[in-house]
Amino acid sequence: MSTYRIQGDTGEWEVVIGLEVHAQITTNAKLFSGAATAFGAEPNTQVSLVDAAMPGMLPVPNGECIRQAVRTGLAINAQINKWSRFDRKNYFYADLPQGYQISQLYHPIVGEGAIEIQLDDKNPDSVKTIGVERIHVEQDAGKLMHDQHPTMSYVDLNRSGVALMEIVSRPDMGSPAEAGAYLSKLRTILRYVGSCDGNMDQGSMRADVNVSVRKPGEDLGTRTETKNVNSVRFVMAVVEQEAKRQVALIEDGGKVVQETRLYDPDRNETRSMRSKEDAHDYRYFPDPDLLPLVLDDAYIEECRASLPELPDAKRQRYETALGLSAYNAAVLTADVETARWFEVLLAETATKANKPEAEVAKQAANWLISELFGALNKLGKNLETSPVTPAAGGELLALIADGTISGSIAKQVLEKMLETGDGAGVIVEREGLKQTSDTGAIEAAIDGILAANADKVEQFRAGKEALFGFFVGQTMKAMQGKANPGVVNELLRKKLG
Amino acid sequence: MTDLTDLGIAAIRKGVADGEFSATEVATAFNAAVAEAQGALNAFIVTTPEKALDAAAKVDADRAAGKPLGKMAGVPIGMKDLFATHGVQTTAASKILEGFKPQYESTVSAKLWDAGAGMLGKLNLDQFAMGSSNETSAFGNVISPWRRPNDTAPLAPGGSSGGSSTAVAARIAPAATGTDTGGSIRQPAAFTGIAGIKPTYGRCSRWGVVAFASSLDQAGPMARDVTDCAIMLEVMAGFDPKDSTSLDMPVPAWSANLSGDMKGKKVGIPREYRLDGMDPDVAKSWDDGIAWLKDAGAEIVEISLPHTKYALPAYYIIAPAEASSNLARYDGVRYGLRDLPDGAGLQDMYAATRAAGFGPEVKRRIMIGTYVLSAGFYDAYYTQAQKVRALIARDFTRAFEQVDVILAPTAPSSAFALGEKSADPLEMYLNDVFSVPASLAGLPAMSVPAGLDRSGLPLGLQVIGKAFDEQGVLNAGLALEARAGFTARPEKWW
Numbered sequence: 001m002s003t004y005r006i007q008g009d010t011g012e013w014e015v016v017i018g019l020e021v022h023a024q025i026t027t028n029a030k031l032f033s034g035a036a037t038a039f040g041a042e043p044n045t046q047v048s049l050v051d052a053a054m055p056g057m058l059p060v061p062n063g064e065c066i067r068q069a070v071r072t073g074l075a076i077n078a079q080i081n082k083w084s085r086f087d088r089k090n091y092f093y094a095d096l097p098q099g100y101q102i103s104q105l106y107h108p109i110v111g112e113g114a115i116e117i118q119l120d121d122k123n124p125d126s127v128k129t130i131g132v133e134r135i136h137v138e139q140d141a142g143k144l145m146h147d148q149h150p151t152m153s154y155v156d157l158n159r160s161g162v163a164l165m166e167i168v169s170r171p172d173m174g175s176p177a178e179a180g181a182y183l184s185k186l187r188t189i190l191r192y193v194g195s196c197d198g199n200m201d202q203g204s205m206r207a208d209v210n211v212s213v214r215k216p217g218e219d220l221g222t223r224t225e226t227k228n229v230n231s232v233r234f235v236m237a238v239v240e241q242e243a244k245r246q247v248a249l250i251e252d253g254g255k256v257v258q259e260t261r262l263y264d265p266d267r268n269e270t271r272s273m274r275s276k277e278d279a280h281d282y283r284y285f286p287d288p289d290l291l292p293l294v295l296d297d298a299y300i301e302e303c304r305a306s307l308p309e310l311p312d313a314k315r316q317r318y319e320t321a322l323g324l325s326a327y328n329a330a331v332l333t334a335d336v337e338t339a340r341w342f343e344v345l346l347a348e349t350a351t352k353a354n355k356p357e358a359e360v361a362k363q364a365a366n367w368l369i370s371e372l373f374g375a376l377n378k379l380g381k382n383l384e385t386s387p388v389t390p391a392a393g394g395e396l397l398a399l400i401a402d403g404t405i406s407g408s409i410a411k412q413v414l415e416k417m418l419e420t421g422d423g424a425g426v427i428v429e430r431e432g433l434k435q436t437s438d439t440g441a442i443e444a445a446i447d448g449i450l451a452a453n454a455d456k457v458e459q460f461r462a463g464k465e466a467l468f469g470f471f472v473g474q475t476m477k478a479m480q481g482k483a484n485p486g487v488v489n490e491l492l493r494k495k496l497g
Numbered sequence: 498m499t500d501l502t503d504l505g506i507a508a509i510r511k512g513v514a515d516g517e518f519s520a521t522e523v524a525t526a527f528n529a530a531v532a533e534a535q536g537a538l539n540a541f542i543v544t545t546p547e548k549a550l551d552a553a554a555k556v557d558a559d560r561a562a563g564k565p566l567g568k569m570a571g572v573p574i575g576m577k578d579l580f581a582t583h584g585v586q587t588t589a590a591s592k593i594l595e596g597f598k599p600q601y602e603s604t605v606s607a608k609l610w611d612a613g614a615g616m617l618g619k620l621n622l623d624q625f626a627m628g629s630s631n632e633t634s635a636f637g638n639v640i641s642p643w644r645r646p647n648d649t650a651p652l653a654p655g656g657s658s659g660g661s662s663t664a665v666a667a668r669i670a671p672a673a674t675g676t677d678t679g680g681s682i683r684q685p686a687a688f689t690g691i692a693g694i695k696p697t698y699g700r701c702s703r704w705g706v707v708a709f710a711s712s713l714d715q716a717g718p719m720a721r722d723v724t725d726c727a728i729m730l731e732v733m734a735g736f737d738p739k740d741s742t743s744l745d746m747p748v749p750a751w752s753a754n755l756s757g758d759m760k761g762k763k764v765g766i767p768r769e770y771r772l773d774g775m776d777p778d779v780a781k782s783w784d785d786g787i788a789w790l791k792d793a794g795a796e797i798v799e800i801s802l803p804h805t806k807y808a809l810p811a812y813y814i815i816a817p818a819e820a821s822s823n824l825a826r827y828d829g830v831r832y833g834l835r836d837l838p839d840g841a842g843l844q845d846m847y848a849a850t851r852a853a854g855f856g857p858e859v860k861r862r863i864m865i866g867t868y869v870l871s872a873g874f875y876d877a878y879y880t881q882a883q884k885v886r887a888l889i890a891r892d893f894t895r896a897f898e899q900v901d902v903i904l905a906p907t908a909p910s911s912a913f914a915l916g917e918k919s920a921d922p923l924e925m926y927l928n929d930v931f932s933v934p935a936s937l938a939g940l941p942a943m944s945v946p947a948g949l950d951r952s953g954l955p956l957g958l959q960v961i962g963k964a965f966d967e968q969g970v971l972n973a974g975l976a977l978e979a980r981a982g983f984t985a986r987p988e989k990w991w
Contacts, residue, residue: 049601053826055594056581056603056705058740090822090870092847099825153843155830283870285879288711288819290741 004175006213008247013213015243016220017179018171019235021186022164023196024140024204025068031139031163032059032102039202043145043156051161053097058289061086065163066293068195069109069137070303072165075193075310076132078113080300084136085292090283094155095142103166105284108136109293115169115189116312117181121330130182131170140164165196171210171220176236183207183232184334188311192336206230209263211242212256221246222256226263226270238263242270314339322346322361331369341383341390342368348394353401360401367397367410375414388417396424408481409433437484439491445478446471446491460496471496501526502668505721506572506728509671513556513571520553520560520571524615527573530669531617534642537991540663542578542636543586544618549573552615559613568732570613575664575673578619579626580606580716581705585616589707590624590634593827593834593854603705604737605674605716612732617670620660624856625824626681626709629928631659632919633858641689641912642667642987645952649990652912652954655685661719662689666987672720672729676706678713679812680908680932683944686719687907687957690946690985692974693719694726697964698939699744701730702737708823710816711742713936723945723974727752730967744965751968757976760794764973765900769805770931772909778950779906786904786947786958789980790973798900802892807885808934813926814869814882815937820859821866827854861922890938897963902973905931907944907957935961945974946983955985 006013030037033050050057073080085107088100111134119126142160146153167186173179187205190196198205207230212223224246226238241263246256260279261270309317311333318329332342346364350357372393376386396413399405405413405428416427428434436442449471450457460467475488501523504512513520528546535541556571581587581599588594602610610616624633630653631639641654642663654663658675662685665673675682677695686693694717701716708714718729731751737743766787771780787797829835829850836849855863869878896903908928918925935942941964944957958977962970 052831054581054599054601054832055587055589055597055707055826056599056703058704060739060741088822090825092825092828092844094828094830094843097826097831099828100822281872283822283867283872283875285818285822285870285875288742289708 004177005216006243006247008251010251012216013243013247014216015174015239016171016212016214016223017173017175017239018210018223019169019173019179019182020208020210021167021169021183022206022208023167023190023198025065025137025163025165025195026197027062027064027068027163029062029064030161031062031065031137033161035161037162039204041158043154043158046158047160051097051157053099059102059287061290061293062163065137066109067303068193069135069165070295070300071193071307072167072190072195073110073113073135074300074304075189075307076113076115078132078135079111080295081107081109081111082295082300083107083292084109086287086290087284088287091280093141094153095144095157095160097142097157097160101139101141102287102290103138104136106286107292108134110135115182115185117178117185118330119177119181121327124326128172128178130172130178133168133170135165135167138164138166171212176239179209179239180232180236183235185311187232188334188336192308192310194308200230200232203230207235209235209238209242211239211246213243213246213250222258224256224259224261224270226261227273229263234263234265237265237268238270241268245270311336318361322358322365324361324365328365328369332365337383344390345393345397348391349397349401352394352398355401360397363401364397367393371411371414375418379418387421388414392417392423399424399428403437403484404428404434406435406481406483406485408476409435412481433482435482435484436479437487439487442475442479442483442487442491445475445483446488446495449474449478450495457496468492468496502530502671505671506569506725509572510566510568510570510728513560514566516560520556520615521550523571524549524553524573527617527670531664534667534669534991538640538642538663538667538669539637540621540639540660540667540669541575541618542588542590542621542634542660545585545616546618548585549615549617552610552613556613567611567613568728569609572613572671573615573617574609575617575620575661575670576606577622577658577661577674577676579622579676579707580674581707582606582616582619585619587619587707588636589626590622590636591827591854591856591859592635593850594707594832595635595834597833599705601705604702604739605706605733608732608735609674609729614732617664620658620664620673622660623657623681624859625707625820626657626676626678626714627820627858627862628656629653629680629684629925630913630915630919631656631685632915633856635856638915639663640915642989642991643689643912643954644987644990645954651915653688653915653917655688655908655912657681658685658693658719662686662691662693665689665691665719665721667989667991668986672718672725674716674733675719676709676714676716677932677936678709678715678816679936680929682717682719683932683942683957683959684908684928686944687946687959688912688955690955690983690987691719691721692723692726692943692945692978693717694730694943694967694970694974695936695941696730696734696967697744697941699742700734700941700967702735702740702743704737704739708819710819711823712819713812713816723943723971723978724752724755726943726974727755727971746965749968751971754968755975756972757793757979759790759973759976762795762902762969762973763798763900764790764795765798765800765896765903767800767802767805767896767903767905769802770905772930776910776950778911779909779956782947782950782956782958783904783906785981786977789977790904792980793976795973795976800896800900800903802889802896802934804885804888804892805934808889808937809926809930811882811885811889812929812933812937813865814878815886817862817866818870818879819866821863821870824855824859824863827851829854858922886937889934893934893938893940893961901963902969903961904973905959905961907931907959911950911952911954911956931959940964941967941970943970943974945977945981947977947981948983949985955983
């Protein structure tokens with residue numbers, strides 16, 4: 001369904017993309033040791049004897065990591081393998097104390113699943129299903145530090161042994177946008193499930209991007225793998241650059257070699273890291289220190305029961321039960337924290353306005369998306385750092401809902417709330433911002449305006465209906481925004497008619 | 498008073514508890530014996546007389562205070578240098594770990610100290626437990642206390658627990674820990690006329706034991722007799738949550754339930770173990786064993802273990818494969834030896850460190866293991882060997898539907914001379930032919946002294962039992978021991 005094409009000299013080219021995403025499992029201990037996993041800790045302070053691979057040390061699986069992998073699998077409707085096993089991937093490197101990484105090559109814990117992406121939030125037909133081949137659990141390596149000493153490299157083992165899920169997609173994506181949407185959606189799901197915090201800038205989520213090109217309808221081309229790409233934007237850039245590079249290469253008579261590449265964001269290009277010829281022979285074999293992982297139905301059901309409402313279901317509910325637009329539902333469910341914020345806001349608004357949630361949902365959604373997001377953005381803040389709590393937002397919205405203030409006054413009130421941290425009620429009271437439905441005062445204002453604009457009144461009566469908005473605006477201005485817009489409309493109609 | 502160094506675990510424990518002698522006296526006597534023998538036998542890599550004395554002093558103080566005494570109270574033992582001991586050099590007999598002092602104590606050694614045992618020192622072994630003669634240690638050969646009559650040629654104490662077997666046989670330790678991957682407790686026990694048991698895989702925690710081949714490695718006791726083995730194994734065994742392969746089962750009271758009465762028991766004699774050209778003395782000792790167990794009331798049943806001949810090749814694929822990976826951590830980065838030639842990069846450091854740190858046998862097995870796991874060979878070797886392993890385990894399962902225990906020789910010959918087989922690795926590997934099948938199947942197996950061959954050297958008989966049935970193995974061992982009447986001991990020449 002993707003219509004993304006690269007125009008080469010010899011015609012159009014299709015791009016085929018698969019992603020292998022490494023997601024750090026949210027847990028306070030490592031995969032096979034009890035060591036802590038705090039980000040940003042002093043080097044080598046989160047290291048147990050097991051992580052440092054001292055002689056005679058043995059791995060013991062951390063049940064929480066297994067549970068999170070199973071929950072993640074269930075969240076993408078994947079097959080959960082009741083029998084899985086850990087394998088050793090053998091290679092030498094200074095950041096790999098054991099000389100092998102414990103992973104799952106032959107029998108991963110999670111099998112086939114799928115993730116739905118939507119390329120255009122406003123177009124329900126832009127939905128596409130991306131297959132997930134497997135999820136397996138494995139250890140992370142440590143980190144080399146080359147800038148600490150003029151001639152030596154230092155090793156920090158804090159990350160050594162940290163639990164990762166490797167989530168391997170099918171080569172089902174056909175454009176940078178699809179790759180970006182898949183990664184975003186996957187991140188959303190992981191954050192909902194709580195199995196990964198999705199902090200790409202801290203390295204808790206990163207993608208290996210597999211790209212190949214072909215003429216439409218032809219067999220798959222040779223792919224390259226660009227490693228450790230750590231943002232949605234970079235993944236999209238890698239796909240674009242790598243596809244272009246491959247097309248140019250092939251059209252110049254060259255051949256794509258299967259190799260590992262690195263992305264350089266400063267130059268927006270990928271560079272060869274190592275080719276298949278000097279690829280390691282990892283000598284995978286079952287880890288004899290560990291027994292196979294055997295899960296029973298009760299355990300899997302317990303994991304399933306622990307799942308929260310997932311993004312697709314939530315979005316559906318927002319549209320059908322709350323009557324939100326497809327766009328608003330998409331925006332509010334894209335991140336679990338936004339959805340959580342919205343749901344508290346909604347509950348507070350409904351309670352304070354004494355109305356059913358469905359009745360105030362649209363208003364709450366619009367306010368959050370078009371008012372609060374904008375205001376926070378200007379302050380360089382986000383929902384997490386917002387000075388306005390969902391409860392305070394609910395108070396403000398309830399004031400609009402019960403007619404105490406108008407929408408435009410609400411904007412002023414929000415500004416004051418952000419400025420002072422005071423509640424909406426206090427501000428409205430203190431600043432005298434309550435909306436008036438006092439017909440006498442409004443009528444007096446209207447009379448003045450009609451008298452001062454006799455020419456326009458005439459034009460209106462001659463059929464220039466558009467001028468009605470002008471009179472409303474003038475009246476509201478004269479009333480300093482505090483007039484009830486309904487009453488203003490009604491009175492104007494009467495006097496102009 | 499008898500010479501304290503002639504006593505085993507049960508006798509020492511009783512003597513100390515009864516106040517016949519103090520734990521300190523025992524430790525002092527063994528410390529002296531160790532010091533006297535060290536130059537000639539080289540059984541220890543490091544000696545720790547102060548540790549033995551400290552443990553003894555604690556036992557004496559506890560006894561004086563009327564506190565209950567542990568199962569190993571007052572017994573100083575040798576600790577195979579494969580067990581990590583806190584603050585005491587732990588080398589696996591390799592240069593690559595020379596000077597390494599762990600900041601932790603292995604589960605098994607900690608259990609022994611908790612039970613009142615003291616440490617005489619760290620016992621020599623084949624490097625990383627790879628060998629059958631204790632000739633691969635980086636800290637010199639261990640010399641068996643046994644000699645052929647009128648011959649001073651040094652003999653192999655067996656391996657890899659050669660320091661352990663020598664120390665117990667030479668009466669410089671009443672007991673010692675061993676580890677057995679393919680026979681490393683049983684074969685040295687047989688070579689030196691002592692008893693040793695490898696329990697069911699998983700009985701003893703591997704936590705803190707330098708790994709050779711994880712799916713096979715199993716610790717066990719080596720002692721003067723079957724009763725001492727039972728007592729010490731009770732202390733060493735037990736579930737350890739730090740070892741994922743540890744058996745989560747209670748430890749039976751093996752020593753209290755010892756019985757040499759074999760009435761109603763069936764003993765299997767595996768046809769396939771009777772090899773062409775078998776040493777006639779070994780064949781005779783096996784026949785003796787059969788007669789003794791009959792005498793103890795057992796019924797003898799011929800059985801078949803049809804895949805026996807594939808055990809040795811399978812073992813020499815699986816064990817090196819695991820070893821090649823287990824030993825990758827000795828890379829010069831974090832501990833142990835680091836050889837960093839001028840201007841060397843990381844790869845050069847690995848190469849230099851491992852070239853200098855590992856002995857030839859260790860390198861050979863790393864090469865074999867790397868080869869059998871490599872792309873294109875994995876299925877032909879490793880996968881195939883795992884299938885063979887499953888078939889061997891099935892052979893035993895079927896056999897144990899008919900019999901309670903299996904009786905076989907421990908090794909194909911008595912002790913050979915140092916240097917006699919070290920030139921030909923294959924001939925050395927053949928020494929494990931009777932011990933490897935039980936290892937591959939994870940079964941409990943023990944060696945007990947059966948007598949002397951025509952050259953006056955000890956021969957061992959091996960009892961193999963069902964999984965978790967250490968009791969059956971120990972009981973059969975006791976029945977053999979009672980009838981063998983093995984009282985021979987090496988003449989002291991050191």
